[in-house]
Structures are given as structure tokens and as C-alpha cells.
Amino acid sequence: MVGFVGKRVLHGLVSIVGASILIFVISRLSGDPIVLMLPVEAPPHVIEAMRRNLGLDLPLWRQYLIFAGHALTGDFGMSYRWQTPALDLVLDRLPATIELAVAGLVFSVCLAVPLGVLSAVHRGSWIDTVGKGFAMLGQAMPGFWVGLLLILVFSIRLNWLPAFGHGGISHLIMPAIALGWYPVAAQTRIVRSAMLDVLESDYIRMGRALGAPERVLVWKYAFRNAAVPLVTMLGVYFASMLGGAFVIEVIFAWPGLGRTVVEAVFSRDFPVVQAGVLFTSILFVTCNLLVDLSYGLIDPRIRRDG
């Protein structure tokens, strides 16, 4: 087990270093940040002085080594735009995005699991049709549109929920639904097809023959095995929610990291982009590691084999 974890951690570290190099290079391909930092009428000598001050006149490999050296000590440099430490900005915004992503994931799983299981158990019935229809709707309605509809109905028409901002549970409900909406469809399909496989397996038939209650068979024995592919995907979904929360954050004025990083991309604020992407990568790798470790808890056969 220790060897397994060690190997996964090593893989994760390599991924993080790779991500840092990739984002470092790609962000610099987007153009010169100085033109966005200084007023258009700034004379050339001022532009050059600024470039020197920021070390942007150095060869790319030297810029990366300096960045990596400082990053190891927790110094990601000063944001070009906000003129505050980039790490502070990222860490300040990260909890709000994690909160949103967790809520979105909880919403999607809470909806997808019963829908998927019921669709599989009642295959071909109206419940299955409703489940599949819901899954199709989920994929056809983008989150930003769902978000705007929710605001229209629950804020403007009914005045039940706040239209924007970060605060208590009431602020979280609509952004979480909008963010979790899209994955519901895919998760429902995963659960349904996995359940269909498991429900036709020998041990479930044997359970039925022995007179085990259907509810116990479905939820205790079948679902536990069928959950493995869903759990595998949860890490990916969570990570994609972290990265994809941007649109939802804009719509609901949610003060998260996604909005901060995307705006930093547009303003070529390299330190914020690098810090933001690196932390998202770390979260992504950590999620996947936790998913890998969780297999053993769900399916003892994997634990034995591992």
C-alpha cells in the first residue's frame, strides 16, 4: 500500500511540474503583458524599464527557473494587475471555489445516483424514460443558461433566493445547481449503465433466489459495485468543476478563483495565472489520488489485488 501511494504521489508531482512548465510557456505565448499594464501613451523607455523590473527581458528558461525557485518558497510574485502577492490573491479566492465545487458535486451526485439507479432498476418503464430525458436535458442546457433561468424564477419572480454573492446556504443553492447541472446527465448515465451490468450478474440473481429483499440487493450489493466507475469519475468532475466554475462565478458574482484566473489570463497577469493553475493542478492531483485510494474501500477485491 505504501509503495502504491508513493508511486501515485510521485506521478502527481511530475504532473504538477509538467503543468507548471506548460502554463508558464503557454501564458507567455499569449503576448506581452506590458502593453496592458502601462498607459498607451507610455514612452518606450518606460516600457523597457518595466520589462526589466519584472524580469520579462530574460530568456524564458531563466524566467522559469527563477519562478520555480521562488515558488518552492511560496513566493509566486506580485500580481501585475492587482499589485499584491499573487499567492495571497489565489489563496484568498480558493475556498469560495472549493465551496462551490463541493456543493455542485454534492448536488449532481445526490440527483444522479437515485436517477441512475431507478432508471436501471425500472429499465424501459416511464421512470427510465424520465431519467433518460432528464439526462438529455442536462447535457442540452448549459450551466450559464440554467443559472440565468434560476435567477429569473427564484430571485426575480419568487424572491426566494439571493441573485448574487457569497454568504450563507441561500447564496449557495442556485450556483451549486447551475454548476452541478451538466454533470448530472453524465453521472446518471454512468450509474444507470453500471447498475444494469451489475443487476444482471450472478451474485445478484443468487441473492434474489435466496429471497433477499430487492431494496437491499439494489442499494447494498449492486450499487456498491456499480459505484466504482462513478467514484472514478468524481475526481475528474470535481476538478473540472474547479476549473469550469468561471462562468457560474461570473453569473452569480461569486468571488472565486475561476473568475480571478480567467480575468488574469485576459490581462496577462502571469503570476496570478501561474499560481492559480498550479493550485488547481495540486487539487486535481490530490483528488485523483484520493479516488485511487478510495477504490479499496468500495471494492475489497481491488484492495486485495493492490
Add this chain to the structure above:
Amino acid sequence: MLRMRAHALAAVTLAGMTAPALAQDAKGSLTVAFAAEGTVLDPAKYSAGVDHYFIGQMYEQLVRPGLNLEPTNWLAESWKVTDPETKPVLEVALRKGVTFHNGDPLTSEDFEFAYQRLRDPKVSRWSHLQANVERFEIVDDHTFRIHFKEPDGDYIAQWLQLWAVPKKYFERVGEEGFTKAPVGTGPWKYVSRSVKEELKLEAYDGYWNKQHRPKVKNLTIKIIPEDLTRVAAFKTGAVDWIDGVPPSMVEEFKTLPGVKTLSVVSGNNLYIDFPSYKPDSPFNKVKVRQAVAHAVDMDAIIKTVLFGQGERYAEVGKGATGYDPDLKPYPYDVRKARELLREAGYPSGFETPCYNLTTPREPNVKEMGEAVFAYLGAVGIRCRVQGLEYGAWINLGRRGRSGPPEMDGVLSWMWSQNLPGDPATPWGGHLHSFVAGKGWGSYSYTADEKADAMVEQLKSTMVPEKRVALIKEIARYKRDNVLGGWTTYRPVITLAWRDKVEFTPWAYPGYWRGFQEIGLKQ
């Protein structure tokens, strides 16, 4: 030896500015929402117009536009320029009795400190604007002089540039401490900030201007970038004041019961530029440029594409120094445009790249550019349209950089700011020809010797009355020859507030978002 000539200028004190306390104690709380967020809370570090949204609430300048956009002495009780045509000295007498939010009195030392920070390129992104200053002299606690190496009209045009920053406090808490707890002399003092979320302010009880001050105690500025969400927040009562009512909803807002709206021109000026400096470009010919100006029905674009949220102007807009009501934009005249093209040697027109900004820096700016290009096509100037995001767009427009791409066609552009200031700085950037290393024409695609000479003369003119006359002269020459691009319109922004709010809009700082006077009806 140069004859020193005293020349007293502009020493007007706004009537009533020092009137006895009239305002009641501020009370209550108000929540407002902005579409965009300022980044820094330190006036020496501001980098874009949006930064004024917050800075303008907490800090103040020596001079500022008054309620009706007129230049008004603010922290300066009076000021004058001696020897303005050779080696000018700007002498400022500070208003007495002004204190910072921490209780420190405002003195000349604070402005000397502000000047030192503003000229330091490691602190400020506008250090080049101090290049003509030779030295800063403190005469006494409330008088200082700025000695110039040579005349610098930009200093006058930009409200004497300096913002009051408390030297003693800054030195005590350091740069980081100041960033976390900024202190100014403005009507609002800092309480807290959550980036991307909100700024909390509190009315400053010790504010010097007893007549023009907030009447509400607590102000929360929420940041809501999405138009429909901001509108929803207003309609549900979560906020009582918003900026940037979406153009398509302005008419609806005007009919909402219990809601007041105000449409005002923003601090941006838009224009269509072309490489008239290139001898081989069709736009080198004045008749082609005039054809462009006649070819586009800007009024129709404003009405249909911008939902009326734009104001046409000819070079200098209403409210700006040097505005000339007699100078009119080119009328829409397709026949005239085709005739001019024919006379210029292009009877069948020509093809050209046309660069459009796709990032919504102004409402519907992308659609506006597309409409302009379509009108040009109708007279024979056939556009190969290329959309650019903000970074690529600003890179394309800037001169003096090395490497491609080259701005070789029609460019939908804007010059930003200078409302209600005067146009000297932007004209130096795009009407004066590009001069490498000198700072002239940093985004200019024009080369005209007479325009260069006039812009340089404006730069060295520090007498306000002379500046006005010169601006009018340059504007007419610029308009007649379609130099520095063809000016199109200034965006109009609409503010909305519930009628329980008493709001008197003061333009700039903050381009109409400054809450100099706001309160709740009792």
C-alpha cells in the same frame, strides 16, 4: 538672464466650498453594485480608469471637475503658474483644516510624498508624467511649488495630477500596511474589502467639505459583472443603486416605478483609425478619409445597435475643455462618400483589413464595429474583418513595438479618459505622429507636420485660456482633415437608483461613480 514674469492664473475658489456645517450626521446603510472593479486602492499605483472607481471615493486631488464639470479647486485653495512660457513654477496654496481619515492634518509634506511616489517607476505606472518636473519645493505647511524644466500643459489638463496621501501614516505602517488599510482625505474611509466581492466604506465624520458630503453612514459596493444578475439584484432590492444598466433595458428602467435613472457620457472616446501615415495606403489621401466619415450613418448605429446609448461628437465632446458647439460631425452622405472615393482614384473602391475589438470594453462595441465596417462596404471600402480580444487589439494599436502584426487597415479604437479634462494627452498619443523614443504618437497612425506642431504647442501651453483657444483650433484642423482617425461617438452609461436614495452625480473621479453626495431619504 530670463526675465521672471509673474503670471497669476486660475485661482478660483468654489463658492460655498468652505460653508459652515450644513449636513446632518450621516446615518443608515446603502448597498450599491458596480459592473467592474478597481484593482488597487493606492492612487500612486492606479493603472486604468477603472481604478478610479474606488480611489475616487477615498482620495482627493488638488483640482477636480465640479458638479457641472467645471474645473474646481478642491484640496487646492488656489493655484497659479508663474513664468508659464519658459520655466514655469506651479504654486499651490492648500486648503486649511483638511484631515486624513486617521486624523493627521493635510500638509505640503504629504503632497511632496505623493509626488515622490508618483515619479518612482517602481511604484507608479505614470512616472513619465513627472518627467518635466525639476523639483518640488515646500514653502510652508500649506504652500508648495513645483518647478518645471519646461512648460507642461498636461499637468494642468490632468488636474495637477497629485492625490493626497498621508506621509506620516504611510511611513509608520509601510507599503503593505497602507495597502491593507488605506487612508485618504475623501468623503469615504476604508472599512474592508473582499476582492471580486465588495468594498465597504464608512462616511468620514471629519470630512472637510461640509456642504458636499455623504448623508449615509455605511456604503457597500458590490461587484456584479454580469448585466442580468446586476439588474436582478436591483429589481429584488438587494442593491439600491447600479451602474451600467444594459443598453437594451434602459427604456424599461425609465418606466419602472420608484426608480430614477440618469444617462451620462462615459469617460471614453471612440474612433475609427487608419494608417494615413503610410504613403502607399489609400487612407493617406484626405478624400478617402473624408469618404469614410461620410459613409457611415453613426446616428443610426447609435439608435439601433447601441439602443441610443451613445453621443456623437466632433473631436471634443460636450463638457470637455475646448468643446466647440459650432464644430459638427460629418453628415451621413453615401453619394458624397462615393464621389470622394472616385476623386481620390478609387472609383471601384478597394479592399482592406478591418480590425474589430471583440472584448466588451464598452457596451456593444463589437457590434458597433461590425456595423461601421458594413457601411464602409456599401460605398466600396470592402472589409476583411478580423476580430481581436483586448490584449491582441491593444498590441496591434500600439506603435514602436517590434514584429508583426502590422496595423494596415481600418481599426476600431478608443482613446480613453479625458472626460471632462482636455484632449492634450490623447492627441499626443494618436494625432501627433509617432516619434520613436520621444513618447509622441505611441498609438498614432497619422503623420502631419502641422498637427504635430499644434499638439506640441498645446503640450507647452500652461495658460488655461490659451489652451482652450488652441484646442478649438486643433479640433477643427483634425476634423477637416480627418486626422488621428475619424471620431465616432462617446458611450453613454445609465445609472439607476431607487427613489429612496438621494443621489447627486458628480463626474470624475470615478467617471460618474463617485459618491460625493449620496444619502437615504428620511
